[in-house]
Amino acid sequence: MTITNQTPIEYRSLWAMRLHLTAFLLMGRTSRRADDVWKDLPWKRFRGQVFRLQRCIFKAQKDNQKAKVKRLQRLLLQSRAAQS
Numbered sequence: 001m002t003i004t005n006q007t008p009i010e011y012r013s014l015w016a017m018r019l020h021l022t023a024f025l026l027m028g029r030t031s032r033r034a035d036d037v038w039k040d041l042p043w044k045r046f047r048g049q050v051f052r053l054q055r056c057i058f059k060a061q062k063d064n065q066k067a068k069v070k071r072l073q074r075l076l077l078q079s080r081a082a083q084s
Contacts, residue, residue, distance in 0.1 A: 046081035053079065066083055 023037040034035040053076045076082055 049079065049081035050076070053082075 006083075019038075020034070022037055023034040041078045053072060057076065060072060
């Protein structure tokens with residue numbers, strides 16, 4: 001397996017970069033394409049986690065709990081599910 005001199009890919013997060021590199025390594029070992037590895041991620045679980053956090057943010061906003069809203073928003077932005 002050789003690394004080519006392609007232009008670098010810009011990632012939105014460290015987690016996205018880690019996913020891409022993991023897929024790249026798996027391709028070399030199992031001859032699977034990156035698309036196949038990407039499709040095998042637990043997307044339904046990711047959607048559920050994001051929705052749960054969004055629901056908590058909505059409820060906290062409704063109850064006028066500003067500190068909790070800010071904390072939950074930060075948690076959502078840093079969560080692996082939202083960054084995938």
